[in-house]
Amino acid sequence: MSSTPNPTLAAPSGAANRRFSxxxxxxxxxxxxxxxxxxxxxxxxxxxxxxxxxxVSALWTVDSFTGEINRSLTLDNxxxxxxxxxxxxxxxxxxxxxxxxTVIDVALALPIAFFMAKVASPRLRRxxxxxxxxxxxxxxxxxxFAWRSLLSEGGLLDWILGPFGIHSPGYGLTAVIxxxxxxxxxxxxxxxxxxxxRVPGSLLEAAGDLGAPSALTIRTVVLPLxxxxxxxxxxxxxxxxxxxxxxxxxxxxxxQMLGNLVYTNVGAANNLPLxxxxxxxxIVIMLGYLALVRRTGALDNL
Amino acid sequence: xxxxxxxxxxxxxxxHFGEVRAVDGVDLxxxxxxxxxxxxxxxxxxxxxxxxxxxxxxxxxGTIELAGKDIxxxxxxxxxxxxxxxxxxxxxxxxxxxNVAYGLRVRGVKKTxxxxxxxxxxxxxxxxxxxxxxxxxxxxxxxxxxxxxxxIVVRPKVLLLDEPLGALDLKLREQMQVELKQLQRDLxxxxxxxxxxxxxxxxxxxxxxxxxxxxxxxxxxxxxVYEQPVNEYVASFVGTSNLFDAEAARAVLGxxxxxxxxPEKIHLVAPSASAxxxxxxxxVAETIYLGVGRRVVVDLxxxxxxxxxxxxxxxxxxxxxxxxLATWRTEDLVRLT
Numbered sequence: 001m002s003s004t005p006n007p008t009l010a011a012p013s014g015a016a017n018r019r020f021s022x023x024x025x026x027x028x029x030x031x032x033x034x035x036x037x038x039x040x041x042x043x044x045x046x047x048x049x050x051x052x053x054x055x056v057s058a059l060w061t062v063d064s065f066t067g068e069i070n071r072s073l074t075l076d077n078x079x080x081x082x083x084x085x086x087x088x089x090x091x092x093x094x095x096x097x098x099x100x101x102t103v104i105d106v107a108l109a110l111p112i113a114f115f116m117a118k119v120a121s122p123r124l125r126r127x128x129x130x131x132x133x134x135x136x137x138x139x140x141x142x143x144x145f146a147w148r149s150l151l152s153e154g155g156l157l158d159w160i161l162g163p164f165g166i167h168s169p170g171y172g173l174t175a176v177i178x179x180x181x182x183x184x185x186x187x188x189x190x191x192x193x194x195x196x197x198r199v200p201g202s203l204l205e206a207a208g209d210l211g212a213p214s215a216l217t218i219r220t221v222v223l224p225l226x227x228x229x230x231x232x233x234x235x236x237x238x239x240x241x242x243x244x245x246x247x248x249x250x251x252x253x254x255x256q257m258l259g260n261l262v263y264t265n266v267g268a269a270n271n272l273p274l275x276x277x278x279x280x281x282x283i284v285i286m287l288g289y290l291a292l293v294r295r296t297g298a299l300d301n302l
Numbered sequence: 303x304x305x306x307x308x309x310x311x312x313x314x315x316x317x318h319f320g321e322v323r324a325v326d327g328v329d330l331x332x333x334x335x336x337x338x339x340x341x342x343x344x345x346x347x348x349x350x351x352x353x354x355x356x357x358x359x360x361x362x363x364g365t366i367e368l369a370g371k372d373i374x375x376x377x378x379x380x381x382x383x384x385x386x387x388x389x390x391x392x393x394x395x396x397x398x399x400x401n402v403a404y405g406l407r408v409r410g411v412k413k414t415x416x417x418x419x420x421x422x423x424x425x426x427x428x429x430x431x432x433x434x435x436x437x438x439x440x441x442x443x444x445x446x447x448x449x450x451x452x453x454i455v456v457r458p459k460v461l462l463l464d465e466p467l468g469a470l471d472l473k474l475r476e477q478m479q480v481e482l483k484q485l486q487r488d489l490x491x492x493x494x495x496x497x498x499x500x501x502x503x504x505x506x507x508x509x510x511x512x513x514x515x516x517x518x519x520x521x522x523x524x525x526x527v528y529e530q531p532v533n534e535y536v537a538s539f540v541g542t543s544n545l546f547d548a549e550a551a552r553a554v555l556g557x558x559x560x561x562x563x564x565p566e567k568i569h570l571v572a573p574s575a576s577a578x579x580x581x582x583x584x585x586v587a588e589t590i591y592l593g594v595g596r597r598v599v600v601d602l603x604x605x606x607x608x609x610x611x612x613x614x615x616x617x618x619x620x621x622x623x624x625x626x627l628a629t630w631r632t633e634d635l636v637r638l639t
Contacts, residue, residue, distance in 0.1 A: 205358050206391035208378040210405035210456065220408070224395045 058276035067270055077277035087261070091281055094257045097177055098241040104181040105188040105237045106230060113189050114222065117196035118204065129193075132186050140183065144250040147179040151251055171253035179251050180241050187240065188233035195229020196222065231293045238289065242282040258282055307334045308370065309460050309492040310355060315364030317350050317516075324350040325361070326516035332460075332494060334369075337486050339495045339503040342513030343539070348496045351513075352462050355494065356385045369459055379408075384453040385462040388469070390445045392437035398424070398448050399433040405456035423455035424448075426485065443474045450485070460492045467502065479505055500540045504528060512536050533638050537562035544568075544608050545638075553604040554582050560638045565611035567634035570598060570626045581629045584608065586620050600628055 024031045059073040081087045116128045135143065148171075150156045157168040169175055199222060207217040223230075245259025258281055265275035310332040317325040325347045332338045340348035353359040354366060357378035365374045373381055384405070392401050399420050400407075406416035424430045427447035437445055446466060453461055463482075467475045483506055486493045497503050503510050504524040512520045512527060512535075520532045531537035534545055543562040551557050573583060584600040587607065598610045598620060608628055612620075620626055 200389065200391065202387045202389055202391035203393060205356075205378070206385070206387060206393075207404070207408075209356060209358075209383075209385045210408060210452070211379045212404075212408040213377075213379050216408055220404075221393060225393075 054276045054279060057273050058280055060273040062271045062273055069272065077274050078280075080274070081277045081281065087278065087281070090256055090258055090261055091285075093173070093255070094242060094259075094282070095285070097173060097180065097257060098238045100177045101180045101184060101241045102188075102234045102237045104177065105185050106192075106234060108181070108185060109188040109192050109233060110226075110230070113192035113196050113226075114218070116189075116193050117199075118201065118222075132189050132193075135183075136186050140246065141250075143183055144179060144247050147175070147182065147247075148250050151175050151178070171251050173252065173255055175251040175253070176248050176255065176257075179247050180244060181237075183247065184237040184240050187236035191232040191236070192226060192229050195226045195232070198229075199225045228296050231296050235286075235290070235293070239282070239286050242285065308332070309334045309336070309368070310494065311367040311370075312351070312355075313365045313367070315351070315354060315366060316362045317347075317354060317359055318362045323516050325354065328364075328516075328518055330511065330518065330521075332492060335490050335492055337483070337493045337495065337506055337508045339497060339507035339510045340513055341497055341500060341503040341510050341540070343498055346513040347516035348511075348513045349464060350516075352385075352464055352494065352496050355460070356383055356462050357381050382459045383462060384456060384458040384460075385464065386446075386449050386453050386466045388465045390437075390449040392445055392448060392452070394437055397434055397436055398429065398440070401437065401448060402452045402455055404452060409456070419455055420451075423451040426454070426488075427451045427481070442470055443478065446470060446478060447481075450482075454485070454489060454491065457489075458491065460494060461486075463493060463495045465496055465498070467497075467499075475502075482506065504540070510540075512540065514539075530636055531562060531638070534560065534562070537636065537638060542609065544606075546606070550604075550606045554602060554606060555580065555635070562636045562638055563608075563630060563634060565597070565609045566595075568608065568610045568628050568630045570600070570610055570612060570620055570628055573625045573627045575627065579629060580632055580635070581627055582608070583625070583627055586622055586624045586626055589620065589622060600626060602628070 024034075056073075058077055059075065061070045061072075061074060061076060062068070063070055112128075112132075116125050116132075120128060151168045151171065152158075153168065153170065155168060161167070169178070203221055203225070204217055207221045208214070212220065243259055245257060245263050248255060248257045248260060258278060261278050262275045265271045265278065269275075308331050310330070312328050312330040315325055315328045315330075316323065328347070328351060330351075340351060342348045350359060354361055355368075357373070357376060357380075361374060365372055367373065368382060393404065396404070399417065402423050403411075403416045403420035406419055411419070421430060421433065424433055427450055429444060429447055429451065432440060432444060432448075437448065440448065446469075449466070466482075467478050470478060479502060482493070482495075495503070495506060504527075507524055509521065509523055510527050511518045514535055520527055520536045522530075527536065527540055531540060531543070537543040537545060542565055544565065546555060546561040546563070548558070548560060551559060551561050555561060582602050582604060584602040586598055587601045588599040590597040590599075592611075593614070595614050596612045596619065598612055600608045600610060602608055610628060
């Protein structure tokens with residue numbers, strides 16, 4: 001019976017543990033400090049410092065001749081990003097793609113989430129949650145390349161829809177939107193599903209009981225109550241699309257989004273300060289969006 | 303009872319969930335303007351019957367009629383029946399007035415008219431002053447009354463109430479019982495009331511259906527159900543009863559069959575007193591003070607225990623260990639089937 005812990009042998013370390021526990025039990029501040037030190041160090045040290053470094057490096061410049069970074073602070077990069085027509089065009093294009101992806105994802109996610117939360121049997125619901133989560137386990141790159149082959153000339157899409165006179169849109173913005181809408185869909189479905197799951201079934205019954213047909217029940221009860229969750233979902237699809245540069249490289253043809261500009265400036269152009277300045281655009285847009293939706297309670301649904 | 307004054311009629315209604323027969327052949331007629339209670343423990347099928355009438359469930363077989371019209375298979379929003387839910391089911395994103403006006407809004411009533419009617423309904427439950435609040439800002443009793451107002455504002459033929467007082471504390475529950483009864487009299491709407499609280503059912507109802515395992519075991523006025531329970535189940539579920547099985551009946555009563563005897567029908571006298579009629583000698587095993595009276599447990603010489611409810615006015619209270627003679631009237635003894 002060697003596997004049975006021997007109480008007399010276990011006693012010393014157990015007693016020490018107990019002493020330590022009772023020492024902590026009366027010192028809530030110390031307890032909190034021990035609990036939060038590691039995550040706070042990571043959050044402040046890595047995340048916030050990196051963000052601050054990004055902001056600061058956007059104020060630097062690169063000597064175009066030597067390629068050396070000049071660390072004197074100037075607003076030139078920010079001015080260029082705000083005034084140059086190229087950046088404005090790419091920003092608007094990125095915004096358009098992010099908005100289109102978000103609209104498509106919400107339109108797809110709403111009925112799926114409603115079905116999962118309020119119609120499906122518990123068994124089917126579990127199966128659907130797994131089905132929604134499964135694509136997240138596959139590599140992002142694999143999915144993007146799968147869409148590349150799907151959308152290619154003579155690819156699966158052409159082969160299936162060709163007989164109906166519909167052709168693959170080919171590589172371009174439409175392909176980017178389709179691919180991104182596919183990739184980010186689970187991130188939109190899950191919060192909306194969770195939000196609708198929190199709406200008690202009796203509310204839907206009450207609406208029907210008081211004379212509202214299904215469509216009216218959904219419009220007057222389900223959607224208003226699920227709105228914060230829907231917005232939570234849009235925060236995901238919108239921000240993830242805004243920052244993407246891989247999909248657009250794979251299926252986007254010659255189009256560029258903000259992510260590409262950052263990427264080329266870090267790499268080929270070797271202009272880290274300008275890349276930092278460009279990277280601030282989506283950050284500012286997302287901060288604006290978050291500030292806008294803060295009042296709806298969406299941030300409590302993330 | 304003719305079709306003209308029948309509000310609800312259930313004909314051989316079944317509702318099975320897989321193997322479970324939640325409702326197993328219920329026939330029922332509820333008259334117009336009646337306060338009808340469905341009483342039973344959880345899982346007895348009473349709530350399922352309510353949900354079948356409301357249309358949230360469809361019967362496996364059988365028909366449901368509302369005012370003589372077959373409504374089996376119609377959707378809840380097509381039925382002139384409203385429900386007060388156990389959890390009240392108030393819409394959290396609307397204020398009290400919009401909640402109450404919801405039924406009018408989906409019927410297309412104009413805004414000013416529906417606000418007026420909703421305020422009138424709120425006035426009936428004396429809650430005009432909370433019209434602008436959200437349900438989360440109300441107390442349990444207030445939410446209950448808002449749910450009530452929301453259901454009666456559309457003037458349904460029948461109001462279904464699913465354990466509406468279950469979540470309230472005792473004092474509030476008693477107060478709401480009075481209000482419910484008054485409201486029902488004033489409106490003249492048929493109330494179908496589901497409860498597991500036998501006292502509530504006895505207090506409020508014109509008639510009571512006692513449910514067990516998906517069937518109605520007894521249907522009658524409160525006094526019928528209380529005074530003449532048809533079987534052991536009803537006798538013990540509605541109030542408390544001293545039950546005599548065949549053996550105990552032979553030993554104590556000297557009679558064949560099974561019987562029930564209510565605790566308050568038994569009187570305790572000194573063993574020396576000469577009393578006519580049925581009686582049994584025993585010894586007091588326990589006395590419990592209840593405020594309105596005293597519950598006395600007597601060990602009978604013949605074997606079984608007897609629970610007796612003595613009014614608190616009895617001057618000489620019996621004590622533990624006292625020898626007593628329990629007496630009752632023959633007509634208070636109920637023969638069970």
